Amino acid sequence: MGKAGRVLKVVLEQYNISQIKLADQLGVGRSNVYRWANEVRDPTSETVIAIIKALGEINPDAAAEFRKLYMGDPDAET
Numbered sequence: 001m002g003k004a005g006r007v008l009k010v011v012l013e014q015y016n017i018s019q020i021k022l023a024d025q026l027g028v029g030r031s032n033v034y035r036w037a038n039e040v041r042d043p044t045s046e047t048v049i050a051i052i053k054a055l056g057e058i059n060p061d062a063a064a065e066f067r068k069l070y071m072g073d074p075d076a077e078t
Helices: 003-014 019-026 030-037 045-058 060-071
Strands: none
Touching (some): 019 045
16 A cells, blocks of 8 residues: 555654544544555545645644655755
8 A cells, every 4th residue: 555554654653643633633534544544545645635734733743744754855855
């Protein structure tokens, strides 16, 4: 499965955000977040954007970390 789920799991654990809290913020069932975080199913690109926005409302640092891990660090040298 894809990178988004692996990154999501890391960020949720690192910032102590529960799957239930993220699911509530997204307006989806907890089972959806579970499936993404455990790489059972990949979130769509639209869902990845919604995840970043929802994380930003919960913890802006978590959103920034997700974005950095998922999309790469734009400030890093290649």
